[in-house]
Amino acid sequence: MQDNLDTLMDWEPMATRVLTVSERDAYHVLRKAMPDHVILAQVPVARFIKVPTKNSYSEWLRRVGSLCADLVVCDMASQVIAVVEIRQPMSREKERSQRRHARMDRVLQAARIPVHVWLEGALPGAAVAREAILGAAINTSGRSGYQDVTVARRDAEAAAVVASMQSPTGAMNGMSVNETVDVALDEWAYADDTPENERKEPPPSTWFDDLDSDAMPLDAPPVARRH
Numbered sequence: 001m002q003d004n005l006d007t008l009m010d011w012e013p014m015a016t017r018v019l020t021v022s023e024r025d026a027y028h029v030l031r032k033a034m035p036d037h038v039i040l041a042q043v044p045v046a047r048f049i050k051v052p053t054k055n056s057y058s059e060w061l062r063r064v065g066s067l068c069a070d071l072v073v074c075d076m077a078s079q080v081i082a083v084v085e086i087r088q089p090m091s092r093e094k095e096r097s098q099r100r101h102a103r104m105d106r107v108l109q110a111a112r113i114p115v116h117v118w119l120e121g122a123l124p125g126a127a128v129a130r131e132a133i134l135g136a137a138i139n140t141s142g143r144s145g146y147q148d149v150t151v152a153r154r155d156a157e158a159a160a161v162v163a164s165m166q167s168p169t170g171a172m173n174g175m176s177v178n179e180t181v182d183v184a185l186d187e188w189a190y191a192d193d194t195p196e197n198e199r200k201e202p203p204p205s206t207w208f209d210d211l212d213s214d215a216m217p218l219d220a221p222p223v224a225r226r227h
Contacts, residue, residue: 004140018042021068022120022135024173029115030071030084033126038074045069048080049111067104073133081137082114089119 005011019027030039046065050059071084085105090098108115114136118124122179124132 015142020086023122024122026071026086027117029123029126029129033130034073038076038078040074042068042070043072045107046093048072049113064103064107067100069104069108078114082133083108084116084118084133086118086120088124091134092186132208159167 013169020090023041027039027041030037042067045067046061049065051060069083070086073082073084074080085101087093093101096161105115114133116129116133116136
């Protein structure tokens with residue numbers, strides 16, 4: 001029955017905004033803070049992360065690859081150095097959103113990409129943003145040592161404090177810093193034998209052409225290997 005529906009007539013397309021108000025504000029902060037970098041918005045994770053294809057790529061794509069990072073900071077060669085996520089406090093987020101964010105954050109952490117969580121209404125200034133992002137990028141430039149998600153928590157706390165100090169009332173709608181920040185992620189194993197120079201190239205667009213896996217739960221437990 002669904003095959004009889006017309007793509008245009010039954011789903012009439014309409015142009016809309018790409019970013020929310022908070023995301024636009026954060027974009028302008030990053031443009032001011034890092035004019036010598038490329039700032040991209042709403043980038044699918046699969047566009048800037050590669051994974052081994054020994055298992056079904058379409059299944060990985062279904063689990064996390066189609067998720068979008070709010071803002072992606074790149075050097076002038078388009079190499080990703082950080083991701084900035086604009087989120088509400090955990091107490092305000094729906095459980096489904098929390099699971100989606102946690103899933104994406106684990107993947108970014110495994111890929112050694114620093115994740116900076118900025119809270120709506122508590123964005124950092126340009127100077128604070130530049131120092132935090134470039135400092136984290138330097139610390140994560142090698143494969144051996146990388147900052148875990150506590151970096152994102154610390155950045156969000158710093159942003160909240162700065163916003164509180166800059167606001168006329170000295171408070172964020174009556175919320176404390178501890179109330180506005182609550183990030184908890186699981187550890188994610190990392191294994192990739194791909195040469196460094198190959199990992200820096202975008203995934204081939206043909207990866208999206210053939211999706212061959214059957215559906216399975218997004219958070220299915222790992223299957224034990226037989227020896």
